[in-house]
Amino acid sequence: xxxxxxxxxxxxxxxxxxxxxxxxxxxxxxxxxxxxxxxxxxxxxxxxxxxxxxxxxxxxxxxxxxxxxxxxxxxxxxxxxxxxxxxxxxxxxxxxxxxxxxxxxxxxxxxxxxxxxxxxxxxxxx
Numbered sequence: 001x002x003x004x005x006x007x008x009x010x011x012x013x014x015x016x017x018x019x020x021x022x023x024x025x026x027x028x029x030x031x032x033x034x035x036x037x038x039x040x041x042x043x044x045x046x047x048x049x050x051x052x053x054x055x056x057x058x059x060x061x062x063x064x065x066x067x068x069x070x071x072x073x074x075x076x077x078x079x080x081x082x083x084x085x086x087x088x089x090x091x092x093x094x095x096x097x098x099x100x101x102x103x104x105x106x107x108x109x110x111x112x113x114x115x116x117x118x119x120x121x122x123x124x125x126x
Contacts, residue, residue, distance in 0.1 A: 047102045050085075050092040054109050057082040061116060065125055072126065079120045086113040 061078045064070040093106040119125060 044096065044100065044102055047092050047096055047100075047106060050089050051102065051106050051109055054082070054085045054089045054113055057085045058109070058113055058116065061120075075120065075125070079117050082113050083117050086110055086117070089113075 057078070061075070061082055064075045064078050089106060089110050093103060093110070096103055096106075
């Protein structure tokens with residue numbers, strides 16, 4: 001009786017085994033490199049800080065230009081700091097993807113800071 005039941009179950013097990021044999025195992029799944037197919041999330045904290053620092057430098061230059069007691073040397077030093085900050089901003093923007101939302105803001109701030117430096121060096125504010 002037990003033997004008859006086993007004979008009935010055995011063909012069913014063979015059929016199930018043949019159906020499952022085409023399915024991949026966890027060994028092949030673990031061979032997929034980590035991060036492949038997963039969305040890449042760019043940490044934009046550094047870009048935000050650099051943009052903010054450049055805007056702060058622009059504000060400092062604006063205040064110095066509006067201050068009648070500021071000397072040209074003081075303004076020139078602030079412009080030099082602004083130029084250095086702008087170079088850092090450009091480098092930071094290069095690390096972000098082209099379609100990142102901060103790209104447009106960073107580029108606009110960079111252009112504005114560059115224009116202000118050019119105006120100072122040209123003598124527009126003297």
